[in-house]
Amino acid sequence: MISRTALTRGTQLAISRQSCTKVAQRRTFAAAASGGSFESTDVAGVKVASKESHGPTTRLAVVAKAGTRYEPLPGLTVGLEEFAFKNTQRRSGLRIVRESELLGGQLKAYHTREALVLQAEFLRQDLPYFTELLAEVISQTKYTTYEYHEEVSRVISLKQNKLSALSLALDSAHTSAFHTGLGSPLYPGGTTPIGVYVNENSVANYAQAAYTKSNIAVVADGATQAGLAKWVEPFFKSVPSSSSGSLALNTTPAKYRGGEQRTSFVGPSAYVIAFPGASASESKPEIAVLAALLGGESGISWSTGFTLLAKAAATAPHARAHASNLAYSDAGLFTIQITGPATSVKKVAEEAVQGLKAVASGSVSKEDLTKAIAKARFDILSSSELSGNGIVSAGTNLVQGGKTPQVAETVKALESVTAEKLKTAAKTLLDGKASVAAVGDLHVLPFAEDLGLKV
Missing domain, CATH: 3.30.830.10 (Metalloenzyme, LuxS/M16 peptidase-like)
Incomplete structure (x- = not known):
């Protein structure tokens, strides 16, 4: 049992230390914050940012300005997300899965209202492989008809039907606030006729608008700037500099309405x-x-x-x-x-x-x-x-x-x-x-x- 005297002494000690360490704590906060910032540069026309965390693993992502606010038709962002890490010109989807699993890596794609993110997590010595893979996904993915009907459209429908009340309320609040652009829902509502707007061809056209050098950033947590730039330069060389598709991003500035x-x-x-x-x-x-x-x-x-x-x-x-x-x-x-x-x-x-x-x-x-x-x-x-x-x-x-x-x-x-x-x-x-x-x-x-x- 802890005595009242011991507890009182401990409390007094904590209080006495508090004023002495106030300045030191502020310096620690600032040091931690500055140490946690990303360094950025430009590598062959691609924006690159990295943060060295000195750990055994690395997180690497391609962040594209292709969130739902930029899609010209509803559902294109989700369609592009669901086509990620499937068949490319060089690898089948099965091969991508097997190689990533053999290296202990994890792959995922997700989006926000402003960004589409393709992310890989892996042991840091495997940075070359996953840098090449992400570059391949954004520049050489096959947007096939059978994958769209068998996998992509099915997943979109499932996500439409699983939206929670809070998700719907947040989407509605954004729509009231901004109407279009930022007002577009994160996932199309269950009554949105996705098939009217989205198919493998429209998703492929949206990919040509989204995956350009000026529209992406390559970001790593757990890699040096020099180490990341070394592999971004050769592997992202094939990424086009400008869009060649028939669809353009919706870049209308946000305007609050209420x-x-x-x-x-x-x-x-x-x-x-x-x-x-x-x-x-x-x-x-x-x-x-x-x-x-x-x-x-x-x-x-x-x-x-x-x-x-x-x-x-x-x-x-x-x-x-x-x-x-x-x-x-x-x-x-x-x-x-x-x-x-x-x-x-x-x-x-x-x-x-x-x-x-x-x-x-x-x-x-x-x-x-x-x-x-x-x-x-x-x-x-x-x-x-x-x-x-x-x-x-x-x-x-x-x-x-x-x-x-x-x-x-x-x-x-x-x-x-x-x-x-x-x-x-x-x-x-x-x-x-x-x-x-x-x-x-x-x-x-x-x-x-x-x-x-x-x-």
């Missing part, structure tokens, strides 16, 4: 409240702190947590909620996402708006502000350590003409956030138009007007 959509759905309900947020190219640290203050599920399992949404969800059975800023190249969407039984979702939505109004009135305590800044700092640093997140962020920024994310600068900017800046940020959101999406039991879920939101 609005409301309501969709009936059988099962758990979802509700999304969104406002114009911060884009990837903007420095708005107060938005990150506001998202941390609203928060969501507590990081401490036996505690409700200090965040506004965590407290609201704790009083609503089976409800879950969290806030986040979704940053895109030319726009941002600050979202409050709520899921659960319709009655619980309604209660949390009402309390979330009241909490946001409380922040806008300046009622945030100094302690809660300190906790929110610390949480925002942790979220940024921990996210930068996740290879998948870092690769997508670095690659997307490069293909958009920007620079790779500078984590140290982002973390340092959080120190400038004050209670007054947080108040102004919340008030700005509430004064503007919201984008609201309700999916589920529409008899219970509130309208935006019921919450006092302007759409």
Whole structure:
């Protein structure tokens, strides 16, 4: 049994050390952040970025500016994703699988609203093989009729039918906010007639527009810049410099509009409240702190947590909620996402708006502000350590003409956030138009007007 005296001494020791190590901790944060940044260069017309993690494995990805916001027809991004790592001019799909398994590698393809990602994870000594494979996939894939009908279209249909209420609500919120472009859903809805727009020929044409040197970035986590460039130069030589297909990317700039959509759905309900947020190219640290203050599920399992949404969800059975800023190249969407039984979702939505109004009135305590800044700092640093997140962020920024994310600068900017800046940020959101999406039991879920939101 631990004595009260020993516990008190330990607590006192921790407190005494806290002030002595404050400066050292800040330096550690900055060092860790700067050490986790990607270095970028141009290799034979291809944007290349790498980060040396000094580990035994490497993650390598081709990030193409071919997410759903750029597709000229619905379903093309998903079609291109599903054709990845199938038959090429040099290898059959079976050979790709067998060779990758023999090397212990893992392959996957996925997409965001702005990027299509082809990723390989492997032992770092196998960098030459997987660099060659990714180059081959984007420049020599066969878009065959039988694979489209037997595999690609079937998988697209399955994904259409497995969309959750929250996925549908997020898509609806984006559609209300931006209409087209960023407003395009991540996956086509179940009622979208994919066969009208997508076939092996249209996907092949979209590939010619997406897979060009100016439209891709090659990003590695766990490789040196020199080591990566050595293999990118010969293997990506065959990637075309410009598009030769009949389809062009939809490059219309994002324009925020706002609005409301309501969709009936059988099962758990979802509700999304969104406002114009911060884009990837903007420095708005107060938005990150506001998202941390609203928060969501507590990081401490036996505690409700200090965040506004965590407290609201704790009083609503089976409800879950969290806030986040979704940053895109030319726009941002600050979202409050709520899921659960319709009655619980309604209660949390009402309390979330009241909490946001409380922040806008300046009622945030100094302690809660300190906790929110610390949480925002942790979220940024921990996210930068996740290879998948870092690769997508670095690659997307490069293909958009920007620079790779500078984590140290982002973390340092959080120190400038004050209670007054947080108040102004919340008030700005509430004064503007919201984008609201309700999916589920529409008899219970509130309208935006019921919450006092302007759409």
